[in-house]
Amino acid sequence: MARRPLPRILSSGSERIARGREVARSAADSATDVLHPLITVSRGLRKLVAAGRAKWAATPKDRRGPTLFLAAAGVLVVVLVPYGPLLALIGVMAVAAWQGRERPVVKTGPDEAETERLKGLYEALVPYFSVPEDPSPLFAHGGDWSGAFSDFTFDGDARPTRLRIVYPAYFPDGEPAARARVEQVLHAKSGRGREYLFDWDEEGNQLVMSVLPALPTTVAAQRFVTVPGETVLGFTDPEAVQRTVPVRDGDATRDAPAVVWRTGARSTEPHLLAVGQPGSGTSTLLRSIALQALQHDGDVLIVDGGGTGEYACLVGRAGVLAVECGLNGALTGLEWAARETERRLVAAQRARGAGLAPPEDTRRPLWILLDRPSVLGDLAAIDARQDPQDLLKVPLRHGRSAQVTVVVAEQFDTVDRLGETVRTHTRARVALGPASPDWLAAVLGTAPRTTPPPHVPPGRGYARLGTGPVLRLQVPATPDPYDETTSEAHRRAVLGLLPEHDTQESPAPTPPQPLAH
Numbered sequence: 001m002a003r004r005p006l007p008r009i010l011s012s013g014s015e016r017i018a019r020g021r022e023v024a025r026s027a028a029d030s031a032t033d034v035l036h037p038l039i040t041v042s043r044g045l046r047k048l049v050a051a052g053r054a055k056w057a058a059t060p061k062d063r064r065g066p067t068l069f070l071a072a073a074g075v076l077v078v079v080l081v082p083y084g085p086l087l088a089l090i091g092v093m094a095v096a097a098w099q100g101r102e103r104p105v106v107k108t109g110p111d112e113a114e115t116e117r118l119k120g121l122y123e124a125l126v127p128y129f130s131v132p133e134d135p136s137p138l139f140a141h142g143g144d145w146s147g148a149f150s151d152f153t154f155d156g157d158a159r160p161t162r163l164r165i166v167y168p169a170y171f172p173d174g175e176p177a178a179r180a181r182v183e184q185v186l187h188a189k190s191g192r193g194r195e196y197l198f199d200w201d202e203e204g205n206q207l208v209m210s211v212l213p214a215l216p217t218t219v220a221a222q223r224f225v226t227v228p229g230e231t232v233l234g235f236t237d238p239e240a241v242q243r244t245v246p247v248r249d250g251d252a253t254r255d256a257p258a259v260v261w262r263t264g265a266r267s268t269e270p271h272l273l274a275v276g277q278p279g280s281g282t283s284t285l286l287r288s289i290a291l292q293a294l295q296h297d298g299d300v301l302i303v304d305g306g307g308t309g310e311y312a313c314l315v316g317r318a319g320v321l322a323v324e325c326g327l328n329g330a331l332t333g334l335e336w337a338a339r340e341t342e343r344r345l346v347a348a349q350r351a352r353g354a355g356l357a358p359p360e361d362t363r364r365p366l367w368i369l370l371d372r373p374s375v376l377g378d379l380a381a382i383d384a385r386q387d388p389q390d391l392l393k394v395p396l397r398h399g400r401s402a403q404v405t406v407v408v409a410e411q412f413d414t415v416d417r418l419g420e421t422v423r424t425h426t427r428a429r430v431a432l433g434p435a436s437p438d439w440l441a442a443v444l445g446t447a448p449r450t451t452p453p454p455h456v457p458p459g460r461g462y463a464r465l466g467t468g469p470v471l472r473l474q475v476p477a478t479p480d481p482y483d484e485t486t487s488e489a490h491r492r493a494v495l496g497l498l499p500e501h502d503t504q505e506s507p508a509p510t511p512p513q514p515l516a517h
């Protein structure tokens with residue numbers, strides 16, 4: 001049913017009321033501005049009068065007469081001096097203005113609600129931070145929380161946003177289980193729905209709990225300022241990394257703390273494994289890596305076990321050797337990649353033997369991106385054929401010195417299908433999407449020091465490079481430009497990064513030739 005327009009009189013009447021309110025508000029604002037000095041002086045005068053009264057009340061009765069006499073003499077002198085009354089008036093007004101000025105309220109400690117929250121936290125921690133044998137326990141029921149807690153800040157709901165806790169030296173802070181119990185209590189009692197960082201200082205017997213803001217999700221695919229051999233996996237907390245990268249974020253440009261992965265001959269983590277829940281963004285991460293590899297003149301071979309066509313935008317682009325979705329194509333492409341790795345090694349070795357620099361064609365980065373190898377493994381098992389994963393052995397073992405980088409993406413529930421070689425040689429790790437601490441520890445080698453985020457947007461997770469710290473990660477939005485749900489801005493961003501369509505034939509799909517040694 002079509003909506004009937006409001007009667008003119010009603011709509012214009014409400015407009016007039018709104019305009020009237022606006023005028024009244026601005027008149028009130030102007031009046032406050034004009035009267036501000038007067039308000040300040042009268043506030044000061046009130047304070048002076050109150051102070052005078054208090055002084056008079058505090059003066060002993062026998063000294064009131066002389067005091068009154070002195071005051072009267074003072075007034076007389078002022079009256080007799082030329083311009084005395086005027087100067088006295090100016091002086092009183094100045095003192096009143098000074099006394100009446102607005103002073104910022106300085107908070108000196110937690111308010112009632114915040115104190116209650118701290119008391120509750122303290123009581124909840126008593127069972128974990130005390131033992132019956134301790135003669136003077138730092139934590140005891142009904143004890144003094146101020147000896148254990150410091151450096152606290154709160155949000156508007158009196159929930160702590162930062163808290164330093166001193167605990168007794170006998171607390172087994174080296175045991176992950178003991179730490180986890182304390183972290184769980186703090187998480188629950190400080191308010192769920194926020195992401196906490198727990199920073200344990202074993203030497204100082206201190207724990208600092210802080211609330212982390214959500215990682216921004218607004219950075220989309222773009223040409224990142226990196227050198228060849230560097231790939232931006234995503235963005236993290238400013239304190240977690242030293243490297244920042246200038247990024248376009250909406251209409252502004254800012255320096256964003258980036259998780260930069262280094263590949264190539266000097267890399268200690270030359271290959272990467274990304275694991276995620278379905279829909280968590282592992283294919284998007286692979287697309288982002290592919291675009292960055294192409295930006296630095298790399299050759300890219302994509303094997304998409306999921307076969308959902310998420311890499312269609314890369315088909316036929318300059319630098320993209322092949323995008324294989326079926327088992328046959330995957331086996332052909334990966335067999336070629338294994339032989340190419342061997343060829344590069346042999347050629348580089350021969351050149352070194354002859355005292356020459358390695359040939360140009362062995363130095364061009366080659367990227368093998370393999371999404372969902374477990375699916376291809378299943379298909380291969382049905383046909384009693386070779387598992388494509390097996391063909392990754394040579395690139396994974398020798399790829400580093402041959403400028404060959406392997407990136408594997410798999411889902412959490414099929415991660416156990418990955419072979420030993422893949423697990424051993426993919427030392428750069430990414431875990432995306434919601435996951436339990438145990439799952440994350442299985443992928444990253446250790447659990448993150450942060451609690452799970454209340455809301456996990458796509459592309460949100462953790463990264464760990466080798467034995468480095470676990471970093472929170474948000475992958476830049478790099479959606480499939482051919483997906484109709486992709487926004488126009490993102491579609492243009494990704495299409496703008498794609499190389500031109502290649503007119504030359506790519507080498508990957510050709511059957512592998514035996515190497516002439």
Ligand SMILES: Nc1ncnc2c1ncn2[C@@H]1O[C@H](COP(=O)(O)OP(=O)(O)OP(=O)(O)O)[C@@H](O)[C@H]1O
Binds near residue numbers: 280459460474476478
């Ligand atoms: N970093 C990101 N920023 C914004 N959106 C993202 C990001 N990563 C993924 N998405 C969106 O989430 C959806 C799923 O992403 P993607 O296909 O990459 O997930 P996946 O882990 O490969 O899942 P599946 O294997 O089920 O396809 C897509 O709509 C994608 O655009």
